[in-house]
Every structure is written in structure tokens, then in C-alpha cells.
Amino acid sequence: MWKVTLKGLWSHKVRFLLTGVAVVLGVAFVTGTLVLSATIKSTFDNLFTDVYKNTGAVVRGQAAFKTDFGDARPNIPDSLIATVQALPDVKAAGSIQIQNVGLTDKQGKLIEHNPGSPKFGSAWIPDPKLNVYKLVEGHAPRVADDVVVDKESFDSASLRLGDRILISSPKETPQKYTVVGVVKFGSQNTALGSTAAIFTLPTAQRLADQPGTVTQIEARSTNGESQARLAQRIRAALPADANPKLQVVTGNAITKESQNNLNSILSIFNTFLLVFAIIALVVGAFLIFNTFSIIVQQRTREMALLRAIGANRRQVVNSVLFESVLVGLLASVVGIVAGVFLSRGLKALIDAFGLTIPAGNTVVHANAIIVPLLLGLVVTVFSALFPAVKASRVPPIAAMRDVSIDESGTSKSRLFIGSGLLMVALAVLFFGLFGSGGLALVGVGVLFTFVSVAVLGPILARPVANVIGAPAARFRGTPGSLARENAIRNPRRTSITAAALMIGVGIVAVLMVFVASFTSSFLGGIDRQVQATYVVSAGSNGNGGFSPTIQSDLAAASGVDGVTTFRYGFAKVGDSVTQAGAISVSDPAANKMFDPELTSGSQPLRDLGPTGIAIQTDKAKSKHVQLGSRLPVTFPTGGTQSFTVRSIYKDGSPFGNYFVSGSAFDKGAPDAPASYALVQTDGSAAAKKSIEQVLKKYPSAKLQTRAEFKQSVASQVNQILGLMYALLAMAIVIALFGISNTLGLSILERRRELGLLRAVGMTRRQLRSTVRWESVIISLFGTLLGLVIGLGFGWVLVVSLKGQGIDRLVIPVLQIALVVILAALAGVVAALLPARRAAKLDILSSIATE
Amino acid sequence: MTATAADSTQTAIAARAEHASKVYGAGEAEVRALDDITVEFQTGRFSAIMGPSGSGKSTLLHCLAGLDRLTGGRIFLGDLQISGMSEKQLTLVRRDRIGFVFQAYNLIPTLTAYENIVLPMSLAGRKPDQAYVDGVIDTVGLRNRLKHRPSELSGGQQQRVAVARALASRPAIVFADEPTGNLDSKSGAEVLTFMAQAVRDLGQTIVMVTHDPAAAGYSDRVVFLADGKIVDEMLEPEAGAILDRMKKLGA
């Protein structure tokens, strides 16, 4: 029995290769995701271990609140350094971390090792054991305008010791510093692609705009005591009534904490990738299901021909199971190996879309092997089991009948089960979207919808393919009408093949509708709310920032009528942690350039004052506040302040949900840089010139007209969309393999009739055309199903997000047309091999086939 | 033994094989399916090829019909030399000049009986000669089955549709390989009657392979094959005489 199965496998190697490809691709994607995230995790784990290698204990402020990215903490007084240092056998240093401190080359151009990569500023730590950087050239910073830079920056910008370079920082007007030293990070020229600018402690404090404080104090013991013991001694030495409240943790604890914080961010990223991997696997499952259905059908016929009925039904199931285990196992192993390499490809892909992530040596954990192996195996065997069991119930005589036309697709029970399932799916989906179900429920709903449509597919296949195939039949003559007939002769086969494509296309369609609606709503918001001549934004990805001093510098430029700057930072408003914005307005006239559509009775945003807060309508509703209500706000510096709701503005502002004044923000989140500046000018070219002159000092700031800004927002959104399309491509490629595979199997099945067609005068070209059109019809059928579902989902999604600022439903007709055209082309591509194969069939031996 | 070139002045030659040979395999395993055969089939005649199993009947028919290639010799259809033609040219010759009836599986399952009948013409993008096609359909008695698919037709009906297809495009010649091999004797007789009728009434040329003396009895002339050679022929044969001849050949 096993021998027979193995022989069968070998004789159908092409078929199994194709089935295998589906599993390989799906498994490779899962493996690649797991390997990539393990690699990133280990890279960061090692980084944090290195950073805190010699740190025995850390003194820092108590967390004000938790954010998704870790705790928000206030700085602590630098006088405590001396307190800790004074302890016997203790070395201590104050540490300051500032984001977005940009080095520039001698031309004043920002140095970035990767687009948007982190740019750290910090204070020099004199103790070489506590300092993670190692001086390789020059000396430590000694005076206020000394800076030490990472070797990567030094080399790539061809700097020399003694060069004066401009350094931009989030809080002050960029200034020139002297490069006095070069550091390495361990043996690396850069710490994971970041740039480093290291100053004296007072300079770093000034740059952070937090004089007299440090982010944390790092200490080590020189007497070999335990970290816990060291922490204990430090704790005892610290003043009990310190403000802010202090916390002492061991080096090991802080390493662990840093790693955990990062892992929670990584897990979001991981889930994001895994979702696409799972989609690919589900699509693969359809393909496997279909292949095995066809194989089982053929096998049953073979067995029946051998008159080996009865006991052999079990044999059919067993042999199919054995085959599926073998295919699943082999393909999973290949997929896992491929996935290890794919992880690099995934990283390159993500990098290519501008989200640079650092990753060191590839790390393959056991779970990156076991999970995909099990998934691949289970998916294959289950996808094969169902058709096997089903086929084994078919009486052999029925199976022996000609393959010609399969009427099984249109049964009543299929209609009932399918629509029942669809109803459940939609209910789950709606509960997930509008009820308290959450995202996981939405996913289940979506999956069920796809499955139920796949169940209903055979019923739809005949009428829909009839319509889609009409032009082919009309304009392509006999090959066209044969193609149409072929596409509907096995409605189940056609619909499952198409359903695999439907999934990918459906998700593409959801994304299309969502992104088009989001972009249009967002840009509409800018149109309505922003009247400024120019928008100054920060960084190559819009993240990062520049010093709020840009406000006064720009306001002073000639031809500038007014400036409005926006800054963002974490804050706890009421009981929810959120990104809160600060708005600073330079000139009363400037109020016109940013109008968030205030409700009547609201104060203009420039008049919020030190304790006024502006809040978006839907947030006001959910927090049950009106104008004049009090709302507690906690900033990272700690301490909860009571704010008064002075303004309520329309939902869907592109600039955020809450605003306080710049002065309030200075107290609560002093290290938050400015993200945007709106500039109103007299429209003259001279005004533009003078703005450009000012921006020379702000290398991270980008000047755009309002239209250019809108364009860049749209292109950022499209970049993310592009990444998702690229990730979905895997699922779509698998689906195309599915079409190819199904056609290939169908052709084998129809050999005699193809031979006959050729005998009575069908040319090879006509035969290829027939196969091609069948493929196009299947592909368009899947695309159509996908579009209908996807547009439906997209619509529901957009409606459900009405409160979140998506106030327009946009159906991107042009893009949809493009998808249809691409699908037709994809059908042609999928048909290439099967068509060639069909055309090459030997006429005589095809006719002679039994 | 065979008709010579001189005779063709009187009756046109529809198909001719000249020193045709077909060899399968090489060395020890060599099989001479056709061994230097020269034979002609006249226009407007119903010819039969007979011989024991494995004698090369099907091979000869396939080579005459452009479905298979000779290893040596030449094939003419009318004045057209088809040996040496490209695959594409052969396909067009089959489509435009030849009708086929195979032993089984003659019809495309997704097409109706009518669509099957006019298939070669629709592949050529030609409009059928409706009056002629109607005549053929009435002759084979399929008028009320035209919309049926092959799976809804009996074996005999299916073969009649196949004969109708072979005749409908008015090909220069029809080749039939054991057209009644899978039919009961009554259905077989019907199909053979139609074929004989097409020759007699419509002037069709038919070459049929069979090993059934009764079937060959419908023809005007029987050519006997053995071991890839023409060994005999009979004009206006009778089933009994054919049977005797076959017995001699050891079939």
C-alpha cells in the first residue's frame, strides 16, 4: 500500500510540486515572520544587555503613567548624582537621553544612517564602565560646545576632529559644535543605525530644556556586592521626601524592563506580519483542498476501474492521508528553510517602505520551526481529509462516470448551509465592529464570511461565470465559448479555485476603500481647517521634530504674517493615556490659518491659557464633559492638574484629539519637540526666501506648501498601503498557483477531449486561448467575489469609524478597475504553463487514454 | 494488386499512401507497423481496411488523416502532399478537409449535439452550409436531440452525432476507426447504414477501419492488412466472403 502511494506520488510529481508550493509559501511566510521578530527581539535584547552590562542600579523618577511604549517619567535632580557617588565603593553618573538630536555634515545636511533612523543626544558618562560608548579617537566633551559623535557618522560625513558642525535639537535653535571625539558602540560603528551626539552634562541638560536634572542616575559597585544590596544602599541614602518621587531598581531589572517594553511594541509588529502570513496559509488551504478533491476523484475512479470496491474506499482515504502528511511534511520543511531566508527578504521589504528596523544576526528559535511545521502539516492534512472522506462516500459507479459535467454544485443543502454560515459570519462581524467584540472577533467574522462565500461559490459559479464569459464566447468564437463551458462544468472546482483569489482581492478591496476614505477625510480636514500658506513638518517620515524656537524665528521672518506650531506628547487626560497636542499661536491674525471648526461658545485655541484644554467632540461625549467642565490631566513630569474645557471642536481633525497651550505643555512635557508649524505669509517669493533662510538652522524641518503637504500625507499613507499590498502579494501569488494547478489537473482529466478537439482541427493557438480564457474567467470570478465582499467590508468599516475622523466614504473606482484588469492579466499568466501543456499533448495518445 | 495510377484518370484519388512505412522502436524492439505500403482510395467510395489486431490498420488510418507521421514514404490527400507538412498545416487540413469518427469518445461533453456537429466549422470560423447540415441531421435522425449534451445521449446516438459531425462540413474524405466497435449490433447497423447512405446519396468518400466482417460488408471495397503490409483486397465484398478471407489471415 505504501509503495503504491509512493509510486503514485512520484508519478504525479508536478501536481504535488504545485500543491507543495502553496504550503511552502504559506509556511515560509509564517517562519519568516517568526524568525524576523525573534531576530529583532534578540538584537534589542542584546543591545539592552550591553547597555546595562555594568550597571548595578538605576535611580529614576516614579512613573507618572503608562503608555503603549513604556512608562512616562519625570526627570530627577542632578544633585542626587553626588549623593549616590558619595556612597563608599560606588561609581555613579547622570544619564540624559534626548530624541531627535540631528548631526549635520559640513554642508548643513542632516546625517541619517537610514531614512528616519533614530538620532540620539546624550550626556557624556565619565566612568568608562558605565559608558556604553568607547572613545576611539579624540577626547571626551569638555566645554559647552564640544560634541562626540558615533564613528559611522564621522566616517560617512567625512568629518575631522575640530570640525564645527550644526546640531539641531528638539528644544533650541540649532547651534554649532566642535567635533572633539569619536565613539564606537562595542565593536560597532553605530548603535543599530542610530546617530549619537554626546555632550557635556550641562549642555545635554540645556538641550533637553531641563536644567539641573537628569533622566536617570546609573551606578555600579566596586566591591562586588549584589545588585540588590547596592540598590538597597542607594535607596537608604536618598532623601525620603524627594520631588518627584524616586525609584531605585537593579541593573538586571531595568534590562528586563527595557526588553519587555520593546517586546510589547514588537508583538504588534509581529501580529501585523502574522496576519498576512495566516492569510497566505488560509489561501493555501483552499488550494490544497481543491487539489486533493480532484486527486481523490480521480483516484476513486481508478480504484473503481480496478473493481477494487468495498474495502478500498478506506484505502482511498488512507492513501490520500498518507500523501497529504508526506506533502505537508516535505513542504513545511522546505518552507521553514525558505522562511529563514525570507525573513531577510521581509526585512528588506519593510526597509524599502521606509520603516527601518535594526536586525542583527538571524535568530531561529525552536518555535520558528515547530509552529510553522505544525501549521503546515495540520493545514495540509485537514484540507485533504475533507475531500477524501467525502469522496470515499461516493459510490464507485458514480465516480466512474465521465468527469464531463458536475451538477453537485447546486444542491439545496449547500444553499442553506452557505447562507446560514454567512448570516452567522455577518453577525459575528457586526458584533466585533459595533459591539464590544473587539478586533479578534472581526477577524473571525471576516474569515467566516470568506468561508461561507466559498461554500456558496458553486451556486454562484455557473451564472456568474456565464456572464463573465459572455464576451469571451462572443468575441473569441469557439475557443471562447469552450472556455466558458469549461469554467462552469465543475462549479465546485472553479469556485474554490476562485475563492482562494477572492480572499486576497477582498482584503485588497477593504484596504482600498478604507485608505481612500481615510485619506479623503483627512485631506478634507486639512482643506477645511488649514488655511496656511506653508506647512513645516519634521523628519523624513514626519516623526521626530524640531525645536519650538522655530515659532519665534519664523514669526520674525519678513513677509510672515503668523505662525502656529504643534507639539505632541503623551499625557493622561481623564483616565485615558493619549497623545495630547500643544498649540502655540504667534499672532492673533494667525488664528485664521488653523480653524478646527469650533462649536459655538468655544474659545479660540490661542486663548486656552495655562489651564484651558480643547477637546474633540466625540472625546467630549465619551468623557461626558461640556464647555466649562473640569478635566484632570497628568503629564510625564508628574502631578495631576485640573484643566477647564474651553473649546470643543469637530471630529476628524487631522491634528489630534486634545490641545493645551504651549505654556502648559512646557511645564508638563518639556522635552516634546514641535512636529508642525503652519506659516501664513503675504504670498511673496521674498517671504518664502526668508523662511528658507530660517529653516537653514532647522535641518530636520521640511517646508511644503499646503498642497505639497497634503500630497506628502497621502503618499505616506500610500507607502503603508504599498507595504500591505506587498505582504498580500504572497496570498495572491498562492491563489494564482491555485488557478494554474487546477487548470493543470483539469487538462490532465480532459486529455481525451482535448485530443479530440485537436484531431478535428483545433489549432494549438486556439487550444491555448481556450485554457487562457478559462483561467481569466476563474480569475475574474474570484476577483468579483473578492471585490463585492471587500467593498462591503470596507463600507461597514468606514461607517463604524465615523467617530474616529473618517467622515467620507470613497469607493476608488479607478483602482477597482485596475484590480479587475490586473486580475484578468494574472489569469493569463496563471494559464501560461497549463496552456503550453495542453497544446503539447500528443493527439493520438490523448485519444487513446482510458 | 492495388489500383494503379492509370485508373485514377477515371476515378479521382481521394487519398494515397506511397511506400508508406512506420517503424516504432529500434533494434531488437523494432516494430514495423507499416511496411512499405502503397495504396489509393477513390473519391466517392466507401472503403474498408481490415486485418488482424496489430496489423497496422489504425496506424495507416492515422497517417492518412494527418494525425500521425510516417517514418518513410509519402501521403497525398487529393493532390495535396500532407507528409512533411507542419503541425499547424496538418491541423488546418484536418479541420477543413477531413472528417473523423473514432471508436469512442467522439464528442465534447460540454457542447450540445448540434454544437458538436458543427464544431470543425466553428473552429474555422466558417458558417455551416445550413441546408446541407440539416440534410445530414435528418439523415442520421437527430433532429429532436440537437440540444442534448452527449451525456444525455445513448452510445448509438452519440456515434450518430459523430458521423453527422464528420459529414456536416462536407470534407473531402472521412476517416472512421472502428466506428461501431463499441455499439450493439442494431445501433452499429444504423450507423453503418448512414455512412453507406452518405457515400451513395451525397457522394462522400469514406475510409473505415474495422475488424468486423459485417461492418466491412457495407463498403464498396476492402483492403486487407497483415503485419503492416497490404495482403489482399476485395471489391463489392460480402460479409461471408470477408469472413473466409479473414480466417485465412488468421485473425
Ligand SMILES: Nc1ncnc2c1ncn2[C@@H]1O[C@H](COP(=O)(O)OP(=O)(O)O)[C@@H](O)[C@H]1O
Ligand atoms: N505508439 C506506439 N508505440 C509502439 N508501437 C506501437 C505504437 N502504436 C502502435 N504500435 C504497434 O504497431 C502495430 C500496429 O498497431 P495498430 O495500427 O494500432 O494495429 P491495429 O489497429 O491494426 O490493431 C502493433 O504491433 C502495435 O503494437
Ligand SMILES: [Mg+2]
Ligand atoms: Mg486499431
